[in-house]
Amino acid sequence: MSDLPSNRSSSSVPQPIRRDGAGGPDLGPRNIARDLQNPDMLVPPVTDAGLIPNLKFSFSDTHMQLNHGGWSREITVRDLPVATTLAGVNMSLTPGGVRELHWHQQAEWSFMLLGRARITAVDQYGRNFIADVGPGDLWYFPPGIPHSIQGLEEGCEFLLVFDDGHFSDLNTLSISDWFAHTPREVLSANFGVPESAFRHIPAEQVYIYQDEIPGPLSSQQITSPYGQVPLSFKYSLLAQQPLETPGGSVRIVDSSNFPISKTVAAALVEIKPGGMRELHWHPNNDEWQYYLTGQGRMTVFAGNGAARTFNYRAGDVGYVPFAFGHYIQNTGTDSLWFLEMFKSDRFQDVSLNQWMALTPRELISSNLHVDSELIDKLRKQKWPVVKYPGYSYPPR
Numbered sequence: 001m002s003d004l005p006s007n008r009s010s011s012s013v014p015q016p017i018r019r020d021g022a023g024g025p026d027l028g029p030r031n032i033a034r035d036l037q038n039p040d041m042l043v044p045p046v047t048d049a050g051l052i053p054n055l056k057f058s059f060s061d062t063h064m065q066l067n068h069g070g071w072s073r074e075i076t077v078r079d080l081p082v083a084t085t086l087a088g089v090n091m092s093l094t095p096g097g098v099r100e101l102h103w104h105q106q107a108e109w110s111f112m113l114l115g116r117a118r119i120t121a122v123d124q125y126g127r128n129f130i131a132d133v134g135p136g137d138l139w140y141f142p143p144g145i146p147h148s149i150q151g152l153e154e155g156c157e158f159l160l161v162f163d164d165g166h167f168s169d170l171n172t173l174s175i176s177d178w179f180a181h182t183p184r185e186v187l188s189a190n191f192g193v194p195e196s197a198f199r200h201i202p203a204e205q206v207y208i209y210q211d212e213i214p215g216p217l218s219s220q221q222i223t224s225p226y227g228q229v230p231l232s233f234k235y236s237l238l239a240q241q242p243l244e245t246p247g248g249s250v251r252i253v254d255s256s257n258f259p260i261s262k263t264v265a266a267a268l269v270e271i272k273p274g275g276m277r278e279l280h281w282h283p284n285n286d287e288w289q290y291y292l293t294g295q296g297r298m299t300v301f302a303g304n305g306a307a308r309t310f311n312y313r314a315g316d317v318g319y320v321p322f323a324f325g326h327y328i329q330n331t332g333t334d335s336l337w338f339l340e341m342f343k344s345d346r347f348q349d350v351s352l353n354q355w356m357a358l359t360p361r362e363l364i365s366s367n368l369h370v371d372s373e374l375i376d377k378l379r380k381q382k383w384p385v386v387k388y389p390g391y392s393y394p395p396r
């Protein structure tokens with residue numbers, strides 16, 4: 001215990017003390033690295049109050065599933081209990097590494113973070129889909145549709161989002177698992193080949209394995225007699241012209257421009273240094289966030305005097321329960337990039353500023369006792385999703 005007081009003297013060690021003197025030094029056991037990352041949790045704004053559950057979990061605090069061929073880690077209700085609508089998986093595949101042929105009860109929405117992969121799928125009518133995806137591309141596999149993912153020359157890393165917080169990528173329906181748990185004579189009868197054909201099948205689920213890098217897409221295309229899937233499973237989000245605002249940019253993708261994506265809507269948001277995503281809420285569902293670069297803070301307002309502030313940075317997941325008010329402020333010196341996702345067919349939000357601007361000024365004035373200068377300013381404002389003042393994303 002003799003090293004405890006080492007926290008005491010260094011000026012770089014933050015202390016839970018407000019400017020007005022409230023609080024006091026923390027001289028006991030503490031994780032200073034975490035405190036440095038969470039200044040608004042160590043010293044919360046005085047406006048924070050009440051009981052709001054945890055709305056943050058970092059992929060850095062998850063179990064890493066390491067396989068030859070890649071790795072994965074996930075954030076589900078087991079890690080972040082409030083997040084019941086969506087679950088997220090962060091996965092990397094080596095060059096040639098394969099996420100094996102599988103399917104699941106949940107829809108799969110994905111964002112390619114870096115590198116490239118080849119994805120394959122076949123739908124219930126025998127229509128197939130084989131495509132290569134790169135940075136900023138999305139894919140969406142409807143529930144129950146079998147698929148695979150394989151890293152190309154440079155390998156890849158991506159975020160997967162599933163429309164059920166109870167999902168686990170370690171508990172899907174895998175082709176190797178099914179083979180391993182089907183009587184050999186049934187496999188023989190099903191495929192019309194001798195049982196000996198199955199003497200080398202894997203004994204259990206493979207999940208991720210190392211394979212050779214596949215040849216060019218043209219060499220692997222298969223023409224189905226039933227054609228290709230009518231709605232593409234792929235969408236190039238970064239190719240979309242963003243809505244530019246003084247404080248950043250936003251790209252929105254939902255079933256209006258990516259028709260197959262019927263259960264997941266998303267926005268890719270950039271907030272420049274000094275900027276913030278304005279006070280708003282969503283009238284359709286909870287929000288699941290994934291932070292790509294930079295750092296920021298969010299306060300979530302739950303009504304009845306309850307509000308809680310969290311700090312986020314690249315690799316963290318944030319969550320906002322349905323209709324709760326919030327903002328996201330860039331607290332760093334680089335652009336903050338994040339994805340906001342909803343279990344919904346459409347992206348929807350309600351801007352506090354827009355609501356107030358379109359409400360009789362007498363009501364605003366008598367309700368809030370704000371001076372007319374604020375109301376004048378609201379009337380002149382446009383209402384983009386991001387406001388105020390390093391494009392560092394994508395990485396290549």
Ligand code: MN
Pocket residue numbers: 102103104108147172
């Ligand atoms: Mn999958």
Ligand code: MN
Pocket residue numbers: 280281282287320326340349
């Ligand atoms: Mn939001």
